Amino acid sequence: MRLSTYFLPTLKENPADATMASHRLMVRAGLIRPLAAGIYSWLPMGWRVMKKVMEIIREEMDAIGGQEFQLPALNPIEIWEETGRVEAFGDTLFHIKNRPLVLAPTHEEIFTTIARDNMKSYRDFPQIWYQIQTKFRNEPRPRSGVIRGRQFFMKDSYTFDRSFEELDKSYLLHREAYKKIYSRSGLKFFIVGASSGAMGGTGSQEFMVESVDGEDTCALCDDCGYAANLEVASSAVKPVGRLDDSRSIEEIHTPNAKTIDQVAAFLKVSTDRLAKSLVYKTDDTAVLILMAGNDQLNEAKLTAALGKGAVPMQPEELALSTGAGAGSIGPVGLKNFRIIADKRLEDANELISGANKDDYHIAHVDLMRDVKVDGYYDLRTISAGESCPGCGHQLRVVNAIEIGHIFKLGTKYSAALHASYLDEAGEEKPIVMGSYGIGVERIIACHIEQNHDDNGIKWDKAVSPFDVHLASVNMDNKDVVAAADKVYSDLKEAGIEVLYDDRQGVTPGFKFKDADLLGMPVQVIVGERNLKQGNIELKFRSTGERKVVPSAQVLSEIKSYLAN
RNA sequence: CGGGGCGUGGCUCAGCCCGGUUAGAGCGCUUGGUUCGGGACCAAGAGGUCGUGGGUUCGAAUCCCACCGCCCCGACCA
DSSP states (O other): BGGGGGGOOOOOOOOOOOHHHHHHHHHHTTSEEEEETTEEEOOHHHHHOOOOOOHHHHHHHHHHHHEEEOOOOOHHHHHHHHOOOOOOOOGGGGEOOOSSSEEEOOOOOHHHHHHHOOBBGGGGGGEEEEEEEEOOOOOSBBBBBGGOOOOEEEOOOOOOOSHHHHHHHHHHHHHHHHHHHHHHOOOOEEEEEOOOOOGSEEEEEEEEEEOOTEEEEEEETTOOOOOOTTTOOOOOOOOOOOOOOOOOOEEEEOOOOOHHHHHHEEEEOOGGGGGGEEEEEEEEOEEEEETTOOEEEEEEHHHHHHSOEEEEOOHHHHHHHSSSSSSSSOOOOOOOEEEEGGGGGTOOOOOEEEETTTTTEEEOOTTTTOOOOEEEEEOEEOOOBOOOOOOOOOEEEEEEEEEEEEEEEETTTHHHOOOEEEEETTEEEEOEEEEEEHHHHHHHHHHHHHHHEETTTTTTTTOOOSSSSESSSTTTTTHHHHHHHHHHHHHHHHHHHEEEOOOOOHHHHHHHHHHHHHSEEEEEEEHHHHHHTTTTEEEETTTOEEEEEEEGGHHHHHHHHHOO
């Protein structure tokens, strides 16, 4: 491709509204242009990268027996109502105004419908179906360039099996395929145990790229490899436990002591002996949650424990239902509440909690004796430096970008949509499903996050829009042009993708800067200086290494570089 | 949705606080010339409803109100 005729708008200056390196560079290098918040146009250079990433995905999906579909983005709203996901998605689901249609944010419903209508016998299984489709989600706040958009490409696949055992196999196939996809895309990534969230199902894992700009937070053990999203991460923190000296409860006056630290200081006890009470409500139940000391409640874990979402109760409601304000609430004698507690407090005694009376606390609380605890769950948010639950090593807590998520869905969707088959015994069974997603844009953005410097992008050859950036330093010199033209045609003939900067009247410095910004792995620089000796210069973008070689060797040098 | 910031030629920004001629700069663009190995130089040009609407005023990019858009933090995030 000759740059003189290629549409490639590059920018010298950083766009004002881009903060992440990948976002800045994708705009500056002419990969994308913003159209509206969270909506981007892919320009020819960017689309080349997109197609390469999609091709890697296709190859690895096909390798595990995946079959590619292309499904509509416009869906009748009825099938989303059948699975209850119109409500589950809420405002995130785009609705069409003048038809009862929605724009699909994912495709469980349609794929399941196709399976339901066509997969009737146990002989039809297993199946792996996938597509690479534009998804639409009305994100409340799009951000970070293409990383969180309202319209984006997702590779989504779905497996259909007869049993949970067979689902495990399909799930593992995907896990391995995903590792290959991300490795081939030149990404450093890790896998974490994750929360299934509103997707439901029996288990899930996320593929993550460490990044200070990541929206997710993960706990990592560098020793044994434990890795989990903070939504589910646990640590080997000590339980509060029982003290031998168990006394009967006693109300104590604690004026102006509201926070855990204030109460602990006032009573001169360790914060661990305090049981903090938090009040949440679901659509039908008021819930009191007991946490040890200053432990932070993890709302994702709470949702998992309750089986549904819960929101903090407002101050007015608090006073009405407990008789006290936040800071003085406690489990003893509390009516009409479901009471649950963090595992750290399991069967603990000699605790101090609120008395449901402003400025009073109750001491010597024994959760086995004085409180009807409805269950102990892991509800706390772990923090950096706590011990790994696997090996005891200190955990690291890092931000990360989610680039893929694999779910064991089980029968949630097949049950809702009545997708069943007849087994060998002629018995009707629900289809067992898995669903697996990859954010295609995120692979590109993360690749740039991990491979760039102040001058621009450093593409890995696997996803680089072109293999070679050929620059002719002086287009007015006939010899230079002739030599560059020859390199261009030789490379093309050899099947190497080459971008040829043949622009007239562009100074060498400008061309070099553009070459570094665009970031092709190999630069071939044809200039008068070296050509006089019959030489041509190669520059390797990732290392900055330069090499002057005889013109006749250029092709073989490049071939061998690209081959390994 | 809460908090904050921004909106002025294609891009990056100044001017606004303290209203007053033809609204500026750099980059980019056009033409001519000189340059030609790390974002060249000279000269001449083109290009702007100052986000939109309303208000105050003799007079609004500038002050007031409303709305829209974009970015950041938070909430949210199959």
